Amino acid sequence: MKIDLKIRRFNPTTKNGREPYYQAYSIEASEGMTVLEALMSIAAAQDPTLSFRRSCRSSICGSCAIKINGFTKLACSTQIIPEHEKAHEMVLEPIANHTVLKDLIVDFDPFWKKLDKVKPYLMPPETQPEGRTKEVHISEKDAEAIDHAQKCIMCGSCNSECNALEIEKKYLGPAALAKAWRFVGDVREEGGRKRLGRLSDDHGIWDCVRCVHCVEYCPKGVEPLTAIERLRSRAIQEGIKDNHGAKHVEAMVNSVKKVGRLDEAAMTFKTLGLLRSLGMIPFGLKMEMHGKMPHPHLFPQIKKIDEVRTIYAEIKRKNKNAKKKPKG
Numbered sequence: 365m366k367i368d369l370k371i372r373r374f375n376p377t378t379k380n381g382r383e384p385y386y387q388a389y390s391i392e393a394s395e396g397m398t399v400l401e402a403l404m405s406i407a408a409a410q411d412p413t414l415s416f417r418r419s420c421r422s423s424i425c426g427s428c429a430i431k432i433n434g435f436t437k438l439a440c441s442t443q444i445i446p447e448h449e450k451a452h453e454m455v456l457e458p459i460a461n462h463t464v465l466k467d468l469i470v471d472f473d474p475f476w477k478k479l480d481k482v483k484p485y486l487m488p489p490e491t492q493p494e495g496r497t498k499e500v501h502i503s504e505k506d507a508e509a510i511d512h513a514q515k516c517i518m519c520g521s522c523n524s525e526c527n528a529l530e531i532e533k534k535y536l537g538p539a540a541l542a543k544a545w546r547f548v549g550d551v552r553e554e555g556g557r558k559r560l561g562r563l564s565d566d567h568g569i570w571d572c573v574r575c576v577h578c579v580e581y582c583p584k585g586v587e588p589l590t591a592i593e594r595l596r597s598r599a600i601q602e603g604i605k606d607n608h609g610a611k612h613v614e615a616m617v618n619s620v621k622k623v624g625r626l627d628e629a630a631m632t633f634k635t636l637g638l639l640r641s642l643g644m645i646p647f648g649l650k651m652e653m654h655g656k657m658p659h660p661h662l663f664p665q666i667k668k669i670d671e672v673r674t675i676y677a678e679i680k681r682k683n684k685n686a687k688k689k690p691k692g
């Protein structure tokens with residue numbers, strides 16, 4: 365079957381490649397052919413200047429993530445014929461949220477630097493507890509809590525589709541945070557609290573806007589958002605609350621407890637505090653002009669507030685009982 369492809373080209377070292385452009389190719393696709401095999405056949409038979417990354421060809425090394433018809437996927441595990449039948453076209457582009465170096469190859473340096481920032485290794489206690497002479501075994505249940513985060517192949521697909529990263533380049537991003545959970549969630553880890561403190565700083569766990577793209581696009585089921593939510597809960601449990609994210613969560617919980625709904629008018633003030641809220645005045649005026657400003661009178665207490673408070677009391681009781689239960 366003949367398939368026409370459009371591939372985004374870019375080569376800053378040549379005069380006509382300095383601006384990205386799309387080049388058309390055509391291939392004879394066979395049943396089961398992957399997008400990576402199509403790229404390799406173009407490079408071998410039609411255009412040796414076409415640049416892309418690949419190594420294992422078996423969804424293991426994470427090298428070949430690209431955008432296929434607008435969605436980030438591994439080229440080596442995506443069959444070209446069904447993909448073409450679905451989209452009625454075949455447009456290949458480099459992944460997003462990364463600087464393009466040439467054609468489909470992007471700069472992974474910032475990706476590795478962010479990974480480095482979360483210190484991707486286990487921090488065991490500096491001195492072993494007295495009497496410990498053997499290796500530490502972890503239970504199946506404890507291993508399960510971090511299992512999903514161990515599957516990462518560092519392909520960058522999650523970062524490519526991350527809405528928060530698109531807006532804020534300094535955000536650590538889903539791949540690095542999934543790796544952070546891999547170690548914070550490990551029962552053998554001792555440096556967890558310190559790590560959580562750093563991860564709660566600006567551009568860490570609280571930058572995520574929970575769009576779920578990182579879960580949707582991860583080819584390995586790592587679920588970075590699950591990791592981020594676990595990191596957030598753990599940080600709050602550890603009392604790391606002097607940051608906008610934790611304050612925002614607390615403001616939400618308290619607002620529902622107080623009036624039975626989210627009092628958006630009070631949320632900004634409670635999250636940012638007086639000084640930073642004043643800095644939001646220009647933004648507030650803009651919202652007002654567009655009819656988007658939440659007004660206090662829109663959030664009166666609901667009628668059956670007692671029922672909401674009963675739920676809170678029940679959660680508190682359950683948490684208290686759970687803390688009392690001996691671990692093991």
Ligand code: SF4
Pocket residue numbers: 522525526527528529537538571572573574575576577578579588589592
């Ligand atoms: S859920 Fe959070 S980390 Fe995941 S893609 Fe969306 S904003 Fe990024």
Ligand code: SF4
Pocket residue numbers: 426515516517518519520521522523538539542581582583584585586587588
């Ligand atoms: S979390 Fe998934 S999508 Fe993100 S880098 Fe790891 S394997 Fe790739």
Ligand code: FES
Pocket residue numbers: 417418419420421422423424425426427428429438439440441
């Ligand atoms: S070539 Fe290794 S994951 Fe695709």
